[in-house]
Amino acid sequence: MPRPPAPHGLDPFGHIAREGSLAHVPAAFRPVVAAARDRLPEVFGARLHSAYLYGSIPRGTALVGRSDLDLFVALRDEPTDADRDAVRALGAAVDGEFPQIDGVGTLLYGRDRLLSELERYDLGWFVACLCTPLLGEDLAAHLPRYRPDSLLARETNGDLARRLPRWRERIAGTEDTETARRPLVRFMSRHLVRTGFTLVMPRWNGWTSDLREMAEVCGAFYPERAAPLRTAARYGSEPVGDPEVLRSYVDDLGPWLAEEYARVHGVKAPRPEDRQGARRP
Incomplete structure (x- = not known):
């Protein structure tokens, strides 16, 4: 059997290390991230609990003209169809303004669901390990550390x-x-x-x-x-x-x-x- 690459991505205690950082965002994508950070509060106001980046941009591997902007948004209450329409409109506007990205994708959930027992090892893990804080209180503080089990x-x-x-x-x-x-x-x-x-x-x-x-x-x-x-x-x-x-x-x-x-x-x-x-x- 071929030998797999050496394992990595864990901290010294065997937990999955959080990937991504605002410091890793390539220079070409910083105006895109800034636009999203500035406009999300305009869309949701006080209902916005927190927002995150995920994907290649906060990992520092994004390619100009080929990578998309991936956003994860947590609201203080459950999102409505109107909220989903609003983030799609925001994404379309940002995509049209910045040629260095190839689309904007936004995941939108309510805070209570993200912290629920049902989502602890799915959406909760996603936020805690794969998302980079952009706005608001980081939900990872309320979630456990995760092992690749x-x-x-x-x-x-x-x-x-x-x-x-x-x-x-x-x-x-x-x-x-x-x-x-x-x-x-x-x-x-x-x-x-x-x-x-x-x-x-x-x-x-x-x-x-x-x-x-x-x-x-x-x-x-x-x-x-x-x-x-x-x-x-x-x-x-x-x-x-x-x-x-x-x-x-x-x-x-x-x-x-x-x-x-x-x-x-x-x-x-x-x-x-x-x-x-x-x-x-």
């Missing part, structure tokens, strides 16, 4: 089997063009590679957000899946619009991952949107 694996990505039918619906409803399919290929590629990584994360005993390294780590434990995982990692950064790629994800790589994940870690606890048939970001 089976509980974390199950509660972060143990819902792939429930996602696959929705993915098939999204594919069927997507316009039949290369341009329309590329964002879907990018999204599904990233999700599958991250799911593959967290499948083996407890055995590797480390953390990384690098898609290519994630694919290599999983491929070392599952050599027969190494090639499609490497391809998916590439498409996560440089997506194609090939319908066969999407078909392979929902007919082959996705079902295998979902079955193996359930066998190894079990199934993630359902969320309200799962029971209601809503789409979780």
Whole structure:
């Protein structure tokens, strides 16, 4: 079996180290971050509890013209459809103003949900380990330290089997063009590679957000899946619009991952949107 890269991403006590920092934001993206920081309070006022960056920009790996701005926003109450429309409008405005980014994505939740027992090892972990504070009180102060164990694996990505039918619906409803399919290929590629990584994360005993390294780590434990995982990692950064790629994800790589994940870690606890048939970001 190929040897996986040496584990890392943990602090001296074996907890996942928080990644990202405002100090790591590349100079080209600092005006973008400043615009988001200034405008979010204008949108939400006193209802804004806190805001965070995540992804390549606070990790310092963003590429001008190719990377997007990823924001995570916590409100003091539960967000409404009007709130979601407002952050989409804000994202579109910032994206149109700054050519150095390729889109803005914003996750929006209420404070109580983020600190709930149900989300402690999913959204709570995401905030505490993968998000960089931008505004307000840091919710990480109310959350535990996290280890790369089976509980974390199950509660972060143990819902792939429930996602696959929705993915098939999204594919069927997507316009039949290369341009329309590329964002879907990018999204599904990233999700599958991250799911593959967290499948083996407890055995590797480390953390990384690098898609290519994630694919290599999983491929070392599952050599027969190494090639499609490497391809998916590439498409996560440089997506194609090939319908066969999407078909392979929902007919082959996705079902295998979902079955193996359930066998190894079990199934993630359902969320309200799962029971209601809503789409979780």
